[in-house]
Amino acid sequence: MNLILLGAPGAGKGTQAEMLTQKLSIPAISTGNMLREAIANGTALGKEVKQYMDGGLLVPDDLILSIVAERVKQPDCTNGFILDGVPRTLAQAEALDAKGVRVDHVVSIEIDDAVIEGRMTGRRVCAKCSASYHITANPPATEGTCDQCGGELVIRKDDAPETVRKRLQVYHESTEVLKDYYAKAGKLRIIEGNQSIEGANRDILVAIGAEV
Numbered sequence: 001m002n003l004i005l006l007g008a009p010g011a012g013k014g015t016q017a018e019m020l021t022q023k024l025s026i027p028a029i030s031t032g033n034m035l036r037e038a039i040a041n042g043t044a045l046g047k048e049v050k051q052y053m054d055g056g057l058l059v060p061d062d063l064i065l066s067i068v069a070e071r072v073k074q075p076d077c078t079n080g081f082i083l084d085g086v087p088r089t090l091a092q093a094e095a096l097d098a099k100g101v102r103v104d105h106v107v108s109i110e111i112d113d114a115v116i117e118g119r120m121t122g123r124r125v126c127a128k129c130s131a132s133y134h135i136t137a138n139p140p141a142t143e144g145t146c147d148q149c150g151g152e153l154v155i156r157k158d159d160a161p162e163t164v165r166k167r168l169q170v171y172h173e174s175t176e177v178l179k180d181y182y183a184k185a186g187k188l189r190i191i192e193g194n195q196s197i198e199g200a201n202r203d204i205l206v207a208i209g210a211e212v
């Protein structure tokens with residue numbers, strides 16, 4: 001089962017990707033996490049993408065496509081994968097199709113812009129494994145520490161309110177069109193994102209025809 005998770009920043013893609021990974025035993029591929037890792041490791045890719053990410057802008061399509069094409073060829077993707085945060089432009093979607101990356105369901109997690117700022121100001125992510133938490137909606141067992149790996153929880157630089165507003169604008173301008181693209185292909189599944197994490201997860205499982 002090959003899935004794409006679509007949605008504005010803060011819609012809950014990362015949170016749902018982690019849950020679906022457990023449930024479906026297929027890997028979650030987050031381009032955002034891969035790029036942040038490249039920055040943390042000081043690689044050439046990391047140096048190239050840092051300014052875009054810090055500014056809330058999209059990283060050029062060719063860079064994204066090469067890392068995704070490479071990743072989905074890995075042996076752990078044989079039974080499927082979850083793309084979290086990619087594709088994000090029409091060009092990326094078309095290129096994935098052209099490369100023969102098959103997609104079964106595109107889950108669009110819908111959320112009003114007004115809800116997003118509160119989600120972002122409360123978001124904390126694990127510096128080690130990238131797990132996503134929220135100080136009130138999804139707190140870790142021990143403040144500041146990742147439940148999964150014990151890593152330190154940090155605030156993402158691009159979660160500053162001004163950058164969040166920029167990212168939202170980019171979402172509406174460049175990414176939202178993908179809903180039409182995948183609706184035409186009969187693959188779009190709309191999910192209400194403004195509900196509990198568990199509720200959204202159940203709706204996704206139903207929408208993709210998986211056991212709840």
Ligand code: ADP
Pocket residue numbers: 008009010013014031032033035052053054056057058059060064084085086087088089092158167
């Ligand atoms: P969020 O899940 O909050 O929307 P991500 O972690 O997916 O954030 O992305 C963070 C940043 O990484 C984006 O603002 C962008 O700069 C870059 N990025 C991630 N995925 C892509 C992509 N598919 N295309 C272009 N840029 C991307």
Ligand code: ADP
Pocket residue numbers: 007008009010011012013014015016119120122123124132133134135137138193194195196197198200
């Ligand atoms: P995305 O990957 O789409 O940017 P995340 O999964 O990182 O979004 O979620 C953004 C923030 O909102 C995180 O702090 C997360 O814990 C929180 N969150 C995710 N889903 C929900 C939900 N259904 N209700 C409340 N908070 C949520």
Ligand code: ZN
Pocket residue numbers: 126127128129130131146147148149150151
């Ligand atoms: Zn962790």
